[in-house]
Amino acid sequence: MLHRLAFLSQRATLVRHGIHQSKLIVPKIGQSLLQRQYSAAAAPEVVDAAPESAPEKPMDFKDIEMLHPDTQRALDKVFKYKTMSPVQQAVLTRLPTDNDMFVKAKTGTGKTLAFLIAALESVTKNNQQLKYSEGTSILIISPTRELAHQIAVEAKKLVKFYPFKVHCLVGGEKVTAQKMQLSRNRCDIVVATPGRLNDLLGSFGHLRRACENLKVLVLDEADQLLDMGFKRELGDILEQLPAKRQTLLFSATLSDTIRHDLSDSALSPNYDLIDTVGDQDVQTHLHVKQSSMVLPYDGNFLSQIQHIMSTHPAANQGKVIVFLPTTKQTMLFADVLHELLPRRRVHEIHSLKNQSQRARISRNFRQSRNDILVTTDVSARGVDYPGVSLVLQIGVPSTREQYIHRIGRTGRAGKEGEGILILSPWEKSFLRKECHDIPIEKLEAVPDLEPVDSVALANIGKNMDRSFVREVYTAYLGFYSSRLNQLGLPRSSSLEAGGEFLNSFGITDIPELSPSFKQQLGLVDRRRQGSSRGSRGDRFGRDQFSDRPRRSFSRDDDSFDRRPRRSFSRDDGDFDRRPRRSFSRGDDDFDRRPRRTSEDGDDFERRPRRSFSVDEGDASERPHRHQSSRSRSSGRYDFKTTRGSSRKYKD
Numbered sequence: 001m002l003h004r005l006a007f008l009s010q011r012a013t014l015v016r017h018g019i020h021q022s023k024l025i026v027p028k029i030g031q032s033l034l035q036r037q038y039s040a041a042a043a044p045e046v047v048d049a050a051p052e053s054a055p056e057k058p059m060d061f062k063d064i065e066m067l068h069p070d071t072q073r074a075l076d077k078v079f080k081y082k083t084m085s086p087v088q089q090a091v092l093t094r095l096p097t098d099n100d101m102f103v104k105a106k107t108g109t110g111k112t113l114a115f116l117i118a119a120l121e122s123v124t125k126n127n128q129q130l131k132y133s134e135g136t137s138i139l140i141i142s143p144t145r146e147l148a149h150q151i152a153v154e155a156k157k158l159v160k161f162y163p164f165k166v167h168c169l170v171g172g173e174k175v176t177a178q179k180m181q182l183s184r185n186r187c188d189i190v191v192a193t194p195g196r197l198n199d200l201l202g203s204f205g206h207l208r209r210a211c212e213n214l215k216v217l218v219l220d221e222a223d224q225l226l227d228m229g230f231k232r233e234l235g236d237i238l239e240q241l242p243a244k245r246q247t248l249l250f251s252a253t254l255s256d257t258i259r260h261d262l263s264d265s266a267l268s269p270n271y272d273l274i275d276t277v278g279d280q281d282v283q284t285h286l287h288v289k290q291s292s293m294v295l296p297y298d299g300n301f302l303s304q305i306q307h308i309m310s311t312h313p314a315a316n317q318g319k320v321i322v323f324l325p326t327t328k329q330t331m332l333f334a335d336v337l338h339e340l341l342p343r344r345r346v347h348e349i350h351s352l353k354n355q356s357q358r359a360r361i362s363r364n365f366r367q368s369r370n371d372i373l374v375t376t377d378v379s380a381r382g383v384d385y386p387g388v389s390l391v392l393q394i395g396v397p398s399t400r401e402q403y404i405h406r407i408g409r410t411g412r413a414g415k416e417g418e419g420i421l422i423l424s425p426w427e428k429s430f431l432r433k434e435c436h437d438i439p440i441e442k443l444e445a446v447p448d449l450e451p452v453d454s455v456a457l458a459n460i461g462k463n464m465d466r467s468f469v470r471e472v473y474t475a476y477l478g479f480y481s482s483r484l485n486q487l488g489l490p491r492s493s494s495l496e497a498g499g500e501f502l503n504s505f506g507i508t509d510i511p512e513l514s515p516s517f518k519q520q521l522g523l524v525d526r527r528r529q530g531s532s533r534g535s536r537g538d539r540f541g542r543d544q545f546s547d548r549p550r551r552s553f554s555r556d557d558d559s560f561d562r563r564p565r566r567s568f569s570r571d572d573g574d575f576d577r578r579p580r581r582s583f584s585r586g587d588d589d590f591d592r593r594p595r596r597t598s599e600d601g602d603d604f605e606r607r608p609r610r611s612f613s614v615d616e617g618d619a620s621e622r623p624h625r626h627q628s629s630r631s632r633s634s635g636r637y638d639f640k641t642t643r644g645s646s647r648k649y650k651d
């Protein structure tokens with residue numbers, strides 16, 4: 001009875017706030033795509049809570065009287081949040097509900113808390129408390145380790161006044177420790193990445209049994225889960241979970257692929273579709289000012305970047321995230337910004353950092369006020385760094401979606417933010433072809449800037465030994481070879497651009513590449529490929545090399561978006577961890593980066609300065625590269641560290 005009264009009172013509150021849930025009705029598309037494996041009979045109830053229907057005044061959490069007092073207490077005392085974000089309002093005003101939900105929402109709008117509260121309410125309905133013996137009641141699957149940890153932290157805060165225990169099961173961490181934690185403690189909420197979860201469900205009966213009572217499954221960043229090739233793992237996991245459950249699926253996009261590959265099998269047919277974005281609305285936040293600058297790789301390239309970073313208001317109001325297309329460019333730019341902006345702390349996160357390093361660097365960056373994080377797309381989605389005032393993207397993003405996700409790292413929770421995209425002239429067709437409907441203004445380069453300080457430039461040059469230059473160059477070519485077709489450029493153009501890119505750092509000695517390597521990457525124009533490949537092309541009636549590079553080499557960029565993503569299984573957002581593809585070639589070999597070793601610890605800063613692998617620590621602490629030499633067999637750099645002590649901080 002009390003429950004019913006609370007429900008009616010909540011309905012009255014909704015009406016006060018102008019929310020009529022029956023307002024927007026079933027789109028046809030929803031019905032046609034809702035064939036689900038175990039029933040096709042029922043039509044879905046589709047609720048569209050697009051922004052134009054949202055009330056002007058945000059609702060308070062307190063208005064959701066259904067919320068368990070311990071949840072209200074945590075919102076009040078731990079989070080100190082009063083009002084709900086639109087996605088939270090769209091989801092929580094539907095409580096109590098057993099219906100499955102597909103929620104489409106922009107990034108940075110508070111999805112995490114929306115699904116955590118909804119799931120918690122479902123399992124504690126009618127004020128019931130979960131019992132120790134009930135096992136895992138809430139399972140949350142996240143595509144990346146960082147995001148999983150972030151969700152686990154929020155979940156722990158939310159259940160502060162409950163006796164519930166939260167576990168985080170991600171790859172890259174010791175499986176025995178995770179098993180021990182699971183068997184020794186109650187296990188109410190599990191946050192996991194798909195790879196590790198699938199492994200543990202297969203090999204660890206304790207978790208499998210705990211999940212037999214699962215009540216709510218959350219699939220966070222569903223589009224990214226599929227983009228990262230987790231379809232098979234997700235299928236395996238879904239098979240091992242009870243069919244009678246509530247599933248909440250959150251995604252930034254609502255595509256046929258998601259419906260076909262995931263939502264049709266994960267959700268029951270009558271799920272609610274909650275769209276807080278709407279078809280017409282772009283997925284970037286309108287309060288995030290976006291601009292782009294076309295900047296040739298010339299003597300002015302670095303000085304313009306230095307100028308933006310030191311004078312642009314958004315670059316100095318808070319934290320800055322700088323995105324680069326490849327790991328090697330990221331390492332390079334971390335060094336460059338360190339030299340050019342000696343007063344700012346520069347962190348780097350990419351695939352050559354191990355999990356504990358990434359966690360530590362993330363923590364330091366999160367706690368900072370105006371530090372700079374230089375990173376690849378491993379940080380593009382889901383990761384929440386409060387207070388990022390500028391996202392600077394240097395080089396073309398791998399896809400329009402990645403552009404949007406990267407921009408989503410700023411302007412979060414309704415805060416101000418700005419995004420600047422720097423493209424070279426040959427990349428600028430990206431704006432016309434892929435971003436024509438996104439409000440991106442033109443930003444002009446400042447004329448007559450002084451070149452960057454010659455000492456800084458000399459230091460940057462010195463930090464790059466020949467093998468590192470080659471790695472930067474080949475990674476650059478590898479990345480762009482996959483983008484040439486989309487940019488509408490001849491294949492050989494990235495060779496020229498790669499050379500100019502190096503020139504802009506004062507490097508004039510461009511590495512030589514063998515013809516076979518160039519061909520391997522698909523960087524030779526068709527008419528120049530001539531007879532050596534002609535017969536193969538003719539035989540198949542097409543050019544075998546088509547427009548993409550072959551896959552028989554290992555790349556070290558994070559964003560080869562056009563390749564099929566399913567040939568490897570990972571549980572982080574990082575393409576560098578996939579099994580190396582076998583190839584053996586001479587000097588054009590991509591595979592020069594150091595292998596991870598058991599020494600990949602996060603404690604290098606406590607060790608005396610001596611030789612160590614590039615995987616250890618980040619650029620802020622890493623000694624400069626100009627004195628490095630590298631043994632191919634060990635795949636490690638050996639640094640002498642005369643300049644290491646000049647670094648101002650540890651990370």
Ligand SMILES: Nc1ncnc2c1ncn2[C@@H]1O[C@H](COP(=O)(O)OP(=O)(O)OP(=O)(O)O)[C@@H](O)[C@H]1O
Pocket residue numbers: 081082083084085088105106107108109110111112113381382383384386408412413
């Ligand atoms: N009701 C609220 N009031 C104030 N701040 C909030 C509220 N809900 C969430 N936040 C804050 O907003 C930020 C973004 O939240 P969150 O990370 O959950 O967004 P998201 O939609 O999951 O983003 P992404 O798509 O990038 O994963 C976080 O810093 C979070 O603490």
